[in-house]
Amino acid sequence: MLASRKGGSHAEESAEVEVLFANMEKMRGLTRKIQGSLNRLDQSGKAVQEAVGPIYGNTQRLQTANKNIDRVIEAIERVQAPRDQTNREEHIIQAGPRNGDLRDYMASLDRSTQTLSELKRSNLRANQTAIGDLSALIKYGTKQLEDVFRDLLREASAYPVDPLEYVVKNKLFPVLPSDKASTLRLIHQHISESSSTLQEGREASTQRIYAEIRGEFIMNSLRTLAMSTLTSVKKKSPDAIYQQGTNGIGIYAQGLEGLVSAEYESLCPIFPRDDWARVITATCQPALGEFSKTLRELNGHIQKNLLTDCFLAFEVVGVVSALSLRLETKTMELKHLIADSVKPIRETAKASLGKLLEDTRTRVNTLVALPMDGAAVPVTSDTMTRLHNMAAYLEPLASIMRSLGPGGWTSQSGASFDVGADGKKLFADYAAETIDTLLQNLEGKARLLLKGKSLQGVFLANNVAIVDRMVRSEDLRPLLKGLGGKIDAWRKKSTAMYMEAWREPSAFLLDVQYTNRSRPQSGGGALDSAALIKSLGSKEKDAIKEKFKNFNTSFDELVSRHKSYKMERDVRIQLGREVQSILEPLYGRFWDKYHEIDKGKGKYVKYDKNVLGSTLASLAS
Known part of the structure; x- marks a missing residue:
């Protein structure tokens, strides 16, 4: 019974094994079929690829060609666009700024300038002709704007002003009207931009035009003052001493200052700040040239009449030096130009100080007789009047004396320039030397020509009294208060001479x-x-x-x-x-x-x- 159960179990397992083998055989057959299908599919794919590949390649080439064609079309359009733009702007520019709205004209010129910039950046050989044509058109348009700029300035500068009226009435000098200044500024801006685009490498022509027209306007406005300055220097009497303020140099300087200041105010709204100094300097050059010429002619007159008209030299130095300092705020160039113009007269003024001393000595030494009643001689009052007149020009005199240094008015002196020297003290030193020169020579002349110490003493005392009286005058007293001791010494000396007889x-x-x-x-x-x-x-x-x-x-x-x-x-x-x-x-x-x-x-x-x-x-x- 046990044996029969074992035998039945073995039979079941065998059956299961057979079933498993049968399934595996079916799987192998299926795998072979699948492999065959894959092989056939691979062969079909290759055939399809070989058939489709050329078609795909042609499609990509066609797409590239289309893109290239589009780019060429775009390039052609870009090349054609400036030419079309030039044709459109040429009509406006050729018509000129006077035949339409000036702002439209400048806008057209702006567009042309922008187009020219784009053409230059494209660097296409095909654009060279367009660049040349457009550059010529812009130059023409710029020239037309220059003419408008010039005409506007000429219109505003047609009639010179009378500076004397403004100076005497203390009125402000006229400036360019604001509407004209605004238009001139726009024109200058457009011309400057055009010049930059054209790469001309020079200043905008408007600066030159402005300087020419307004410079001539200023010069013509000042011509009458220049003539009156030279006319007023003529002398009715050769020995007449120049009187302060009788020459027209003061009015001339005020007129020049007023016109320059007004011109500076006029040009500032038109040009950029960096150009103000350059433009005002160029504009004022003609007027300053005439001013310098006038000063040279004055200097020639002063040198011929040095002893009587040296005071005019002092006045000119003071007036012109003050003018140069006041115009310093406008531009340093103007200050230097004006300061340079007065240098010849300044040198003449320096030389006059020594000449005046020498003249005092000479006038005394050439006296062939003295008053027998002991009266003072005219040279004393003349000499003291000179000092009195010089005090009226203390500021320029102080500057001149500082440049000479203490005692520098004598050629033997080795004095050096001291900008910090006290001008009043230098004048007092000069006055003391003048008085000593006068009285020492008068004393020597009295001993030679007057008999008796009593008369000599009276003569010297009279001259000392005139000196003392002038030193104590309102104008000289504050400046020469330190000379009291020197004058007292001369007074005692003259008194001792007089008392000899008693x-x-x-x-x-x-x-x-x-x-x-x-x-x-x-x-x-x-x-x-x-x-x-x-x-x-x-x-x-x-x-x-x-x-x-x-x-x-x-x-x-x-x-x-x-x-x-x-x-x-x-x-x-x-x-x-x-x-x-x-x-x-x-x-x-x-x-x-x-x-x-x-x-x-x-x-x-x-x-x-x-x-x-x-x-x-x-x-x-």
Whole structure:
């Protein structure tokens, strides 16, 4: 039974194995069929690829060709577009800016300029002809705009202004109207852009045109002032001293400044800031050239009349130097041009300082006679008047003297320039040297031509008084207050010379004092002249009488001489008081002792103390 169960189990397993093998055989057959199908499909794919491949390649080439054709068409259109654009703009530009709206004309020129820029960037050989044509069209259009720019400026500059009217009435000088300035600015901008695109490598022509037209306008406006400046310098008398303000240079400078300032205000809205200095300099060149020419002619006149018209040189230096500083804000170039124009006159002004000193010395030394009454000579007042006139030009003079340095007005001086030097002190030094030169030479001339120290002293004192009076004048006092000591020294010297003659009568009033003799006194303690005379011997009495007689003679002569002299009022007062202060005490003492010598008869004692005092007092009146 067990054996039968084992046998049945084995039979079942065998059956399952057979079924498995049968399925595997079916799977192999199916795999073979699938492989065969794949092989056939692969063969079919290759056949399809071989058939379709050429068609796909042709399609890609056709797509590339189409793209290239589109690009060529676009390129042709781009090449054709500027030509079409040129044709459209040419009609507007050739018509000119005056036959239509100016802004439309400039817009057309702008479009043409933009097109030219694009053509140059394309770098296509086919565009070279178009570039040439368009460049020529833009140049033509720019030239037309230049003509409009020029015409607008000529219209605004047709009539010169009268600067004198604006200066005298203190009115602002006229500027270009704002509407014209606005139009001029637009034209300048378009011409500048066109010039840049054309690569001409030069400044916009509008700057040159502006400088030419407005420069001529300024020059013509100033022509009358230039002529009047030269006319007003003519002298009616060769010896006439130039009077401040009589020449037209001050008005001329104000007119120039007003026109330049107005022109600067006019051009600023038209041109870029970087161009302002260049344009105003170019514009003002003609007027500044005429200004320099006028100054050169003035300088020639001054050099021919140096001693009388050097003051005009001082005035010109002051006026022009101040003008150059005021115009410094406009442009440094203008400042330098104006400063350079006055250099010749400045050198003449420098030279005049030494010439004036030499003239003072020469005028004194060439005197062949001096006033016999001791009066001052004209050279003194003339010299001091020069200093007085020079004080009116202190600012330019200070600048000139600083450039010469202390004492630099003499050729022997080795002075150096000191920009920080005190101009007032330098003027005071120059005045002191002038006064010393004058008085030293006058003293020497007096010793040579005048007889007697008394007359010499009066002469010198009169001249010193005139000097002192001028130094104390309102204009000179603040500048020359340090010269008081120098003038006092000259005054003392002249007084000492004059007092030499008064030594003689003073000497007659000196007597010998005998210490071993008692002096008779009156009851009140006063000197008793009668008792004193009584105590003298006859020889001593005769000597006293002789002293009185000699005193009277000498005194009367000197009083007469004193009154015959022509003295400045303060000199007469000063010298009279000096005589009185010395002689009156001496005579009073002598009279107190010896007036009883003639017992009141007046034979020897001509003057009592009161009469003498009155006589001496009259010397100062």
